[in-house]
Amino acid sequence: MTRTMKMSRTSQTLSRGALHWIAVHALAVAASLFFVLPFLFVFLTAVMSDDQALTRDLWPRTWEWGNFGTVWETPGFLTWWRNTLLYAGLGTVLAVCSSLPVAYALAKFRFRGRNVMMMVVIAAMMLPPQVIIVPMYLFWAKQLDLAGTLWPLIIPFAFGNAFTIFLLRQFLLTIPKEYTEAARIDGCGELRTLLRVVVPMAKPAIAASALFHFFYCWNDYFGPQIYASENPGAWTLSYGLESFKGAHQTDWNLTMAATVLVMAPVIVVFFFAQKAFVEGVTLTGVKG
Amino acid sequence: MSPVASTVTPAAVPPQLRAKRRKSALRTLGFLSPWLIGFSVFFAYPLIATVYFSFMKYDGFADPTWVGLRNWKYVFQDSPFFWPALTNTAWLILVMVTLRVAFGLGIGLLITKIKTGAGVFRTLFYLPYLAPPVAATMAFVFLLNPGTGPTNTILAKLGLGTPDWFNDAAWSKPSLTLLALWGIGDLMVIFMASLLDVPKEQYEAAELDGANAWHRFRYVTLPNISPIVLFAVITGMIATMQYYTEPLVAGKVASGVIGGSGQQFEPGYPDKSTLTMPQVIYNLGFQRFDTGAACVVALVLFTLAMVCTGILMRRRSGFMSAED
Numbered sequence: 001m002t003r004t005m006k007m008s009r010t011s012q013t014l015s016r017g018a019l020h021w022i023a024v025h026a027l028a029v030a031a032s033l034f035f036v037l038p039f040l041f042v043f044l045t046a047v048m049s050d051d052q053a054l055t056r057d058l059w060p061r062t063w064e065w066g067n068f069g070t071v072w073e074t075p076g077f078l079t080w081w082r083n084t085l086l087y088a089g090l091g092t093v094l095a096v097c098s099s100l101p102v103a104y105a106l107a108k109f110r111f112r113g114r115n116v117m118m119m120v121v122i123a124a125m126m127l128p129p130q131v132i133i134v135p136m137y138l139f140w141a142k143q144l145d146l147a148g149t150l151w152p153l154i155i156p157f158a159f160g161n162a163f164t165i166f167l168l169r170q171f172l173l174t175i176p177k178e179y180t181e182a183a184r185i186d187g188c189g190e191l192r193t194l195l196r197v198v199v200p201m202a203k204p205a206i207a208a209s210a211l212f213h214f215f216y217c218w219n220d221y222f223g224p225q226i227y228a229s230e231n232p233g234a235w236t237l238s239y240g241l242e243s244f245k246g247a248h249q250t251d252w253n254l255t256m257a258a259t260v261l262v263m264a265p266v267i268v269v270f271f272f273a274q275k276a277f278v279e280g281v282t283l284t285g286v287k288g
Numbered sequence: 289m290s291p292v293a294s295t296v297t298p299a300a301v302p303p304q305l306r307a308k309r310r311k312s313a314l315r316t317l318g319f320l321s322p323w324l325i326g327f328s329v330f331f332a333y334p335l336i337a338t339v340y341f342s343f344m345k346y347d348g349f350a351d352p353t354w355v356g357l358r359n360w361k362y363v364f365q366d367s368p369f370f371w372p373a374l375t376n377t378a379w380l381i382l383v384m385v386t387l388r389v390a391f392g393l394g395i396g397l398l399i400t401k402i403k404t405g406a407g408v409f410r411t412l413f414y415l416p417y418l419a420p421p422v423a424a425t426m427a428f429v430f431l432l433n434p435g436t437g438p439t440n441t442i443l444a445k446l447g448l449g450t451p452d453w454f455n456d457a458a459w460s461k462p463s464l465t466l467l468a469l470w471g472i473g474d475l476m477v478i479f480m481a482s483l484l485d486v487p488k489e490q491y492e493a494a495e496l497d498g499a500n501a502w503h504r505f506r507y508v509t510l511p512n513i514s515p516i517v518l519f520a521v522i523t524g525m526i527a528t529m530q531y532y533t534e535p536l537v538a539g540k541v542a543s544g545v546i547g548g549s550g551q552q553f554e555p556g557y558p559d560k561s562t563l564t565m566p567q568v569i570y571n572l573g574f575q576r577f578d579t580g581a582a583c584v585v586a587l588v589l590f591t592l593a594m595v596c597t598g599i600l601m602r603r604r605s606g607f608m609s610a611e612d
Contacts, residue, residue, distance in 0.1 A: 105319035128530035135337035159326025246546030
């Protein structure tokens with residue numbers, strides 16, 4: 001009697017558990033459709049022939065892989081790539097190198113005005129870039145004659161980047177004092193402590209902040225629009241992609257092929273650095 | 289200096305200690321120097337200049353001349369773009385930010401419940417967030433275009449209505465909201481992490497008290513993650529105030545007026561429905577060369593963003609705290 005009751009109870013919870021499993025996974029599959037279908041339709045259109053791209057067809061009749069080649073060979077496309085890599089690559093190296101000592105000081109030094117300093121960093125991080133763009137443009141264009149290049153976007157990164165400082169500091173706070181103090185007792189100066197002790201421990205945070213910065217530059221549209229739009233030789237992928245659509249008004253297939261080529265590198269990088277990335281996102285919001 | 293202070297410093301401090309203090313102050317200054325320069329040149333100076341220009345008439349060529357409050361009056365009374373941009377921003381904060389937080393929380397909850405293939409689902413849900421905004425916007429304008437877009441093709445096959453999405457002033461903001469929900473990855477990860485941090489014992493205790501799923505969510509989950517919800521709402525508001533690339537590119541691509549086609553793009557297509565404050569700044573400052581009025585809008589944007597930041601810093605003191 002008791003045994004059968006027990007049995008039926010386990011089978012009941014089992015079936016409830018199974019129902020729960022089915023409900024959760026059905027919901028997950030439904031959600032996946034919402035996230036994946038846009039990618040799929042963009043890709044399917046990217047490999048359609050010119051004629052078919054003008055129809056309402058969803059599935060390509062012939063697979064025109066050459067569309068990607070056509071986009072690649074469009075005048076300017078390689079220049080946009082090179083410029084984007086320069087902006088994102090150099091910008092990231094400069095931003096991380098210049099932000100690290102600032103973040104270290106804000107996390108580990110005791111000095112008057114440190115809280116004010118931290119408030120200033122957060123305010124700068126939250127400040128919409130458009131607020132200061134007018135005088136900033138006048139500064140770069142009129143004083144330094146650098147309009148039409150990407151230097152007005154790259155040079156400021158040599159002087160610390162608020163978001164990078166914030167992210168690195170949040171991580172450096174989690175390094176126990178004992179490590180830095182031990183190094184100090186061993187006679188290391190602060191700079192050597194930072195380079196020899198802190199940097200090796202902070203590798204994941206440095207990787208995450210570098211990735212974020214790289215993606216920020218890669219995705220940036222406003223900056224290149226302001227400073228580089230007057231000179232097609234300085235356009236980046238994000239800015240060039242829009243003009244590509246302008247030049248191929250009705251050819252959705254080529255525009256989508258170009259879109260795929262702009263999205264792909266970011267997604268490839270993500271697959272290689274997924275862990276660092278997710279860690280970084282949580283660091284910005286949850287920790288601290 | 290008060291007499292009390294002068295008896296303590298600097299005479300009372302031994303010279304060695306003074307030298308040490310000076311050295312450590314110099315060291316701190318050295319470490320902070322990139323940011324001290326960066327902040328002064330790239331934030332403080334242009335902010336002051338923005339205030340200055342807001343009272344000036346300046347077209348970028350002739351010398352600026354003082355016009356008092358005329359730019360302010362122009363922006364608030366006569367500009368055809370300012371108020372539509374502000375009401376659009378309010379709409380987007382009310383609808384888009386709210387839906388994004390709710391959806392992000394929902395997807396975060398879902399992820400924590402998935403037993404099989406959680407890693408795959410997490411990656412799939414996260415990927416759209418990484419798509420560069422210009423590319424993602426371009427993709428959505430294509431997906432939702434009334435002519436050949438797959439969305440309307442499928443909706444028509446299902447016998448449902450086929451709106452004009454980005455080409456209809458009533459649907460353009462909902463279309464942007466759809467795009468914003470697609471890129472939910474950032475909020476998903478933040479909510480997921482905070483949900484996993486909720487102490488298990490609290491759920492077990494609630495279950496013993498006979499709480500059902502809704503009660504557990506309402507009385508255990510929500511109170512535990514409310515700081516993160518607040519964080520998501522406020523950063524979402526700030527992001528919405530500076531919403532630029534998506535509405536601009538959507539308007540340009542949907543209207544067909546893109547750089548190089550010879551026409552000047554009138555921001556906010558269709559019918560000012562996608563106009564946001566940064567677009568007004570760009571239009572005034574870089575298309576009409578009305579530096580003064582552009583700086584007025586910039587200062588409005590600045591004030592609103594800083595109010596939000598202030599609330600965030602007060603509520604999330606963890607942002608500021610440091611070890612001592």
